[in-house]
Amino acid sequence: MLAELVQFLFAGLTAGAIYALVGLGFGLIYNASHVINFAQGEFVMLGGMTTVFAAAAGLPLAAAVAVAILVTVAAGLALEMVAVPTRNASVVTLIIITIGASISYRGAAQAFFDKQFHTLPSFSGEDPIDFLGAAILPQTLWVLGITVLIVIALQLFFHRTLLGKAVLATSHNRLAARLVGINVQLVLLLSFGLSAALGAIAGVLITPITSTNFEVGIMLGLKGFCAAILGGLGSGVGAVVGGLLVGLIEAFGAGYISSEYKDAMAFGIILLVLFFMPSGLFGKRTTERV
Amino acid sequence: MPLLEITGLKSHYGRIEALHGLDVAVEAGELVALVGANGAGKTTLLRCISGVQPVSAGRLRFEGRDITRARADRRVKAGICQVPEGRQVFGPLSVLDNLRLGAFRRKGADPAADLQRMYDLFPVLADKRHQPAGTLSGGQQQMLAIARALMADPRLLLLDEPSMGLAPLLVAEIFAVIQQLKGQGVTIFLVEQNAHAALSIADRGYVMETGRVVLSDSGQALVENPRVREAYLGL
Amino acid sequence: YAADGSIRIGSFLAVTGPASFLGDPELKTLQMYIELINTDGGVNGRQLELIHYDSQANPKNAVGFVKRLIDQDEVDIIIGGSASGETLAVMPLVDKAEVPFISLAGSIKIIDPVQKWVFKTPHTDRMACQKIFEHMQGEGIQRIGMISGTGGFGKSMQGQCQEVAGDYGIEILADETYGPKDTDMTAQLTKIKGTEGIQAVLNPGFGQGPAIVTKNFRQLGFEVPMYQSHGVASKKYIELAGEAAEGVRLPAAALLVADKLPDTDRQKPVVVAYKQAFEDRHGAGSVSTFGGHAYDALFMAVEAMQRCQCSDAAGVRDELEKTAGFMGTAGEVTMSPEDHLGLGLSAFRMLEVKGGDWALLD
Amino acid sequence: MTLLKVDDLSKEFGGVHAIEDLSFVIEPGTIHAIIGPNGAGKTTLFNLITGVYTPSAGEVYLDDRPVTGKAPFELARAGMSRTFQNLQVCLNMSALDNVMLGRHMHLKPGFVSGLLRLPGVVRRDREARQMCAGLMDFVGLGNHIHAAADSLPYGALKRLEIARALAAEPRLLLLDEPAAGLNSAETREIDAVIQKVAERGVTVVLVEHDMKLVMGISDHVLVLDYGRKLAEGRPQDIRANPDVIAAYLGTAHAFA
Amino acid sequence: MLKVLASPRGGGLLVLIVLIALLPLGFQNNFHYDVAIRVGFNAIVVVGLNLLIGYAGQISLGHAGFLALGAYASAILTGSHDWPPVLAMLTGAVGVGLLAFVVARPVLRLKGHYLAMATLGMGMIIAIVLNTESQLTGGPDGMSVWVSFGVAGLEANTPRQWYWLVGALLVVWVWLALNLIDSPFGRALKAVHGSEVAAEVVGVDTTSVKVTVFVVSAVVASLVGSLSAHYISFISPQEASFFHSIELVIMAVLGGMASIYGSLVGAAILTVLPQVLTAFEDFEHLVFGLVMMAVMIFMPKGIVPSLGLWLAGRARRPGGEAAP
Numbered sequence A: 001m002l003a004e005l006v007q008f009l010f011a012g013l014t015a016g017a018i019y020a021l022v023g024l025g026f027g028l029i030y031n032a033s034h035v036i037n038f039a040q041g042e043f044v045m046l047g048g049m050t051t052v053f054a055a056a057a058g059l060p061l062a063a064a065v066a067v068a069i070l071v072t073v074a075a076g077l078a079l080e081m082v083a084v085p086t087r088n089a090s091v092v093t094l095i096i097i098t099i100g101a102s103i104s105y106r107g108a109a110q111a112f113f114d115k116q117f118h119t120l121p122s123f124s125g126e127d128p129i130d131f132l133g134a135a136i137l138p139q140t141l142w143v144l145g146i147t148v149l150i151v152i153a154l155q156l157f158f159h160r161t162l163l164g165k166a167v168l169a170t171s172h173n174r175l176a177a178r179l180v181g182i183n184v185q186l187v188l189l190l191s192f193g194l195s196a197a198l199g200a201i202a203g204v205l206i207t208p209i210t211s212t213n214f215e216v217g218i219m220l221g222l223k224g225f226c227a228a229i230l231g232g233l234g235s236g237v238g239a240v241v242g243g244l245l246v247g248l249i250e251a252f253g254a255g256y257i258s259s260e261y262k263d264a265m266a267f268g269i270i271l272l273v274l275f276f277m278p279s280g281l282f283g284k285r286t287t288e289r290v
Numbered sequence B: 001m002p003l004l005e006i007t008g009l010k011s012h013y014g015r016i017e018a019l020h021g022l023d024v025a026v027e028a029g030e031l032v033a034l035v036g037a038n039g040a041g042k043t044t045l046l047r048c049i050s051g052v053q054p055v056s057a058g059r060l061r062f063e064g065r066d067i068t069r070a071r072a073d074r075r076v077k078a079g080i081c082q083v084p085e086g087r088q089v090f091g092p093l094s095v096l097d098n099l100r101l102g103a104f105r106r107k108g109a110d111p112a113a114d115l116q117r118m119y120d121l122f123p124v125l126a127d128k129r130h131q132p133a134g135t136l137s138g139g140q141q142q143m144l145a146i147a148r149a150l151m152a153d154p155r156l157l158l159l160d161e162p163s164m165g166l167a168p169l170l171v172a173e174i175f176a177v178i179q180q181l182k183g184q185g186v187t188i189f190l191v192e193q194n195a196h197a198a199l200s201i202a203d204r205g206y207v208m209e210t211g212r213v214v215l216s217d218s219g220q221a222l223v224e225n226p227r228v229r230e231a232y233l234g235l
Numbered sequence C: 001y002a003a004d005g006s007i008r009i010g011s012f013l014a015v016t017g018p019a020s021f022l023g024d025p026e027l028k029t030l031q032m033y034i035e036l037i038n039t040d041g042g043v044n045g046r047q048l049e050l051i052h053y054d055s056q057a058n059p060k061n062a063v064g065f066v067k068r069l070i071d072q073d074e075v076d077i078i079i080g081g082s083a084s085g086e087t088l089a090v091m092p093l094v095d096k097a098e099v100p101f102i103s104l105a106g107s108i109k110i111i112d113p114v115q116k117w118v119f120k121t122p123h124t125d126r127m128a129c130q131k132i133f134e135h136m137q138g139e140g141i142q143r144i145g146m147i148s149g150t151g152g153f154g155k156s157m158q159g160q161c162q163e164v165a166g167d168y169g170i171e172i173l174a175d176e177t178y179g180p181k182d183t184d185m186t187a188q189l190t191k192i193k194g195t196e197g198i199q200a201v202l203n204p205g206f207g208q209g210p211a212i213v214t215k216n217f218r219q220l221g222f223e224v225p226m227y228q229s230h231g232v233a234s235k236k237y238i239e240l241a242g243e244a245a246e247g248v249r250l251p252a253a254a255l256l257v258a259d260k261l262p263d264t265d266r267q268k269p270v271v272v273a274y275k276q277a278f279e280d281r282h283g284a285g286s287v288s289t290f291g292g293h294a295y296d297a298l299f300m301a302v303e304a305m306q307r308c309q310c311s312d313a314a315g316v317r318d319e320l321e322k323t324a325g326f327m328g329t330a331g332e333v334t335m336s337p338e339d340h341l342g343l344g345l346s347a348f349r350m351l352e353v354k355g356g357d358w359a360l361l362d
Numbered sequence D: 001m002t003l004l005k006v007d008d009l010s011k012e013f014g015g016v017h018a019i020e021d022l023s024f025v026i027e028p029g030t031i032h033a034i035i036g037p038n039g040a041g042k043t044t045l046f047n048l049i050t051g052v053y054t055p056s057a058g059e060v061y062l063d064d065r066p067v068t069g070k071a072p073f074e075l076a077r078a079g080m081s082r083t084f085q086n087l088q089v090c091l092n093m094s095a096l097d098n099v100m101l102g103r104h105m106h107l108k109p110g111f112v113s114g115l116l117r118l119p120g121v122v123r124r125d126r127e128a129r130q131m132c133a134g135l136m137d138f139v140g141l142g143n144h145i146h147a148a149a150d151s152l153p154y155g156a157l158k159r160l161e162i163a164r165a166l167a168a169e170p171r172l173l174l175l176d177e178p179a180a181g182l183n184s185a186e187t188r189e190i191d192a193v194i195q196k197v198a199e200r201g202v203t204v205v206l207v208e209h210d211m212k213l214v215m216g217i218s219d220h221v222l223v224l225d226y227g228r229k230l231a232e233g234r235p236q237d238i239r240a241n242p243d244v245i246a247a248y249l250g251t252a253h254a255f256a
Numbered sequence E: 001m002l003k004v005l006a007s008p009r010g011g012g013l014l015v016l017i018v019l020i021a022l023l024p025l026g027f028q029n030n031f032h033y034d035v036a037i038r039v040g041f042n043a044i045v046v047v048g049l050n051l052l053i054g055y056a057g058q059i060s061l062g063h064a065g066f067l068a069l070g071a072y073a074s075a076i077l078t079g080s081h082d083w084p085p086v087l088a089m090l091t092g093a094v095g096v097g098l099l100a101f102v103v104a105r106p107v108l109r110l111k112g113h114y115l116a117m118a119t120l121g122m123g124m125i126i127a128i129v130l131n132t133e134s135q136l137t138g139g140p141d142g143m144s145v146w147v148s149f150g151v152a153g154l155e156a157n158t159p160r161q162w163y164w165l166v167g168a169l170l171v172v173w174v175w176l177a178l179n180l181i182d183s184p185f186g187r188a189l190k191a192v193h194g195s196e197v198a199a200e201v202v203g204v205d206t207t208s209v210k211v212t213v214f215v216v217s218a219v220v221a222s223l224v225g226s227l228s229a230h231y232i233s234f235i236s237p238q239e240a241s242f243f244h245s246i247e248l249v250i251m252a253v254l255g256g257m258a259s260i261y262g263s264l265v266g267a268a269i270l271t272v273l274p275q276v277l278t279a280f281e282d283f284e285h286l287v288f289g290l291v292m293m294a295v296m297i298f299m300p301k302g303i304v305p306s307l308g309l310w311l312a313g314r315a316r317r318p319g320g321e322a323a324p
């Protein structure tokens, strides 16, 4: 019984950590621009796919990962440069631009890589670790560990550094940000670049678990969006809690109730949470006054 | 050589020309006031100077260097700071963070000392330093906007209606601060609806009407000018 | 037919979207062989022209494209429909327009009841269930757990297997599902593992899902055998699941074990040739039974046209129905007015993954 | 009968008492000013009265009936209308449409009648359009009638809000710093507007830091400080009140 | 000329009618009718959605769910229960209307991206139910709709008949929508977008406005779902998918937010474009994405409003940053 429960728990944590990683990327761009980047999942895809193909081309794995991060960051910067100069565009317009970008990245991956699924070797083997009778893959621990590291780094960046504050300021009021001397363009490039890098790292980390192909970004992006919203947009801790929660609901839902409706349960619970906490679990209440 | 020299400045919103070729000069250490009716283009002018509003013709020179195309953040670095119309504080950030961001472009300054100066100036900001700026009252936000600009240690301070929404006591105080800053050698370009007070302390003043400078003279002369008295001072 | 005298072959395949690993090799196969046939002088002295649209496995897109193929492109025959949903969606259209249509999808509903203009090449999902259960019966397995994908294929297999299980004295004690893009299935598998008396686990599904299921299956240390369906019948599955795939059993066409077939096997020349041709062009290990479905459809059609020396719809259809002893990648096909599939259970082979490759079980 | 009665009203924001145990009444047909230092709670009070915030404690009565907790639109329909210190203008609409919005509840704004464009809708709309253009003229926006709201300068937006509030034909009009951003000459125009409105029998409550305006037109002044009542009375008394001078007006202030 | 086109009842509708009347002259085969009919269906849904998204500023990423519910109601009621199509359609619409009404209040309290998430979740739940309850819905393989659509003996069977039916419905709906946005209700709708508090304090019950338009757009989607189910004679859970919802939103935004005619243009472009792009084969998706981005970058307000502004010579220069 306990073993089963622990197994469900880790099933949830595995999926959840993946969602959390993607959710963090959403938060990063949101924090700088108030844009929901629907191409976030494609960053994850590009990270995984580029690594696979670079490795297949003969690069050692570490070099392949570096190449993948570079390629993905370039994709992120390119997105920022074409999308954000559309300054007086509404948020919805920007969302549509990022959807267009996600379709393009997918299309490019399909045309220049292939349509097959691919996988990468696990970082430290496939032998499951026994924990209270449950079997856990070492790769899951990698994902969880790096997620924690990233969230700490982001937390420090946004709460402890002036540059982090400048990023937040930029998203809230671009005019005022320029008036206090923030190089808005640079801040945006920085956050898109970081977010892409984060996506690429996520892609490399999770490919051994989930495998990758040119379309994996869609569902990962969607789940990452759920994580970011459930946790409260812009909150790093929120994205992680949101991601893990979605993963856990799915795992426990599948384990104890119905595997067919586990996704519906996750969405249902997100809806319920939002009804009572309209800005997510850790989201800032709006501070604008009339 | 004037600190700020504007020649033939034009600016557009879409195809509508809001500024029709302005010539304005501000000497170093001067306090210059700009008055004009609603929609005269005062705010537009200040935004052009700060580089957040595109210039369609004309030149802006700061210390003799052409800054017409310079990025806004470069101008801040060069010492041009603005208290914008409508406060524009960073709502979700704390008061303290707003102030720190005011000094974003300053290297090597001692923020603690400057912060203390701001808290002395506006004690309420010290009380509320950890609150999100968006929850402040209108007047408190105005104080924050002023303090934020001062944190940058400006050489040219652009003030767009700094007394708006402030209680009478504070209005008097703001004008005192402006004079004090001038005493410290800060050059000030002041847009103010409280035209009487502004012109009274200004070295010189400009009067704008629908995108043009129609009058410029010493502050005192403008206060006494019958046309100004009638149209802007309500006397 | 077309003004330039060529024979037009229309096709709609799920080249992208959730079923892209079906549509992609199918399209590649069609393209490759039509090119080859054309360099050999075409069919009945006429060139073949392929007109293809990517349906993304969305029935609505498929309906639109089939209308386009019929009304605008005026094709002579349609080959396509990688997935069952899109095939079922367009069947009324081809029926009304009276265009011969060979489907590449699995569902038994496509040919049962028989529709005049609709044929199909792959084994049905029902046959796969039967083949698997037949094997289980032989192994003395009576109680199983099942974990299926919720996509069209998995869901259909799930239903069919439930229906025929009783015929083989098999009881499905646990019946779990997972979404097509799920990243972790240990929760469902844990539940199956906790079910008393399970002697085997069956996982119908396609895409990366079965590979994850397989890995999770090993992770949890199951001691019973795992059965997969023909939905994973490509080398890719072994690659993705890695060592975890060792010992997994599945029913599949002979194509997967082309080289290992005894030389006496009548199917051997066909599958070896196809495998060679495909892998020469798209890389070693790239062949799958899915592309083979397209191969079978194309050549069945071509042979029908050659037999009747015609390409008009009615002629080709009638001739297709008379297909007999056609040796394709899926097996030997003999159609009749009552059977628009023409494959028997024997066309399926039971395979097992051994040493990172397929091995014949029988 | 009192028009508005505020009884022991309090509002707390996470420990900050923006309004504390405040009580006062407003008689119909008067101009009532509320002044006080920045952060005294004036805007919060407006938000409480108009239903934008719900009070932590206390009651608001309109025509002696309790209206605490009612939604802003219900209070608007009961005869309240207001402007905002932090402008609330619909920038996606034309200036005139913003004012027309003020007429909303007088136009029988049904969904079906709008869908079918029944003759009554057209007629009422045309009349409203005329009336609202007149109102814009009245507040000094005559030359902005066809402008897009997002192209108006700050001062014009403030007046636009006044016109919108007037279009609702309220019995009780609450103005939050109507003269902010206006120069002295323009303030005088607003002064005249307010007086004319009051003459028509509308009760006006005014929050304003321009003492010349406040002292010139109000019948009654309420002074807030730290969310509490500091003083209340006729303008001339308030001006001389040492507490008010110390907390708000300042001695240096030479008001005419 | 453009002013006339852009002014609601000043001729735009006439142009639309003439266009619909003359278009068949250029049609060479049934496929062309088919594309036009699908443009029409999409346009009707998108006009409704634009009332919600473009005018009231409330995003929904779940409307495909409502559309699919309408489609399934029609399929199931006419198929398994032998109901007349119109009755089935109306029953579906009432059901969807009720559902939308029930969820509207809590959902529409949310703002921006949170609202997007909630509506997306709602649509996903609908899609999952349709996918899972295969006894009723046929599961992922979908189900056929055998009954032809008809009222009182008049049936739509040929593409031509469908074309005129859809064309007529589109014209009526566009006319109604144009009326609506030019009415006090429409002003309230726009005000909800502009500033909810401002609308509230002049007596607009913003909640009820939002709920009304949400329900209306859902019902319109449901009706179109029913009709298109009969037209295509097949439905699948993909109708309810998140992609379909997104596709509808893209049509609204691409054509132009808060623009009725924009919705028509958006629907037309997004329906026709994929047919054109098939020529690019492997690069189809890449090109499609790039086209979408390019349109939104160069016409951030959407095609119709941006062209309108541009032609009217009032296009804002880029970089003019308005205070938020």
Ligand SMILES: Nc1ncnc2c1ncn2[C@@H]1O[C@H](COP(=O)(O)OP(=O)(O)OP(=O)(O)O)[C@@H](O)[C@H]1O
Pocket (backbone or CB within 6 Å): B013, B016, B018, B036, B037, B038, B039, B040, B041, B042, B043, B044, B045, B085, D150, D151, D152, D153, D154, D155, D156, D181, E322
């Ligand atoms: N975003 C905009 N779009 C179009 N026109 C604008 C925009 N902003 C300002 N204008 C126009 O530019 C002119 C100058 O406006 P500006 O804001 O500079 O005036 P101002 O002198 O600061 O007025 P106020 O005293 O009210 O602040 C006005 O006629 C105004 O209508």
Ligand SMILES: Nc1ncnc2c1ncn2[C@@H]1O[C@H](COP(=O)(O)OP(=O)(O)OP(=O)(O)O)[C@@H](O)[C@H]1O
Pocket (backbone or CB within 6 Å): A289, B135, B136, B137, B138, B139, B140, B165, D013, D014, D016, D017, D018, D036, D037, D038, D039, D040, D041, D042, D043, D044, D045, D085
């Ligand atoms: N949402 C909120 N959260 C926290 N504190 C708030 C909030 N709203 C108002 N306050 C606090 O309540 C106090 C009263 O604010 P209010 O805006 O009512 O002042 P005011 O009298 O209108 O001032 P001003 O003249 O500057 O406009 C202020 O100290 C403010 O910081």
Ligand SMILES: [Mg+2]
Pocket (backbone or CB within 6 Å): B042, B043, B044, B085, D153, D154
């Ligand atoms: Mg201004």
Ligand SMILES: [Mg+2]
Pocket (backbone or CB within 6 Å): B137, B138, B139, D042, D043, D044, D085
């Ligand atoms: Mg206030």
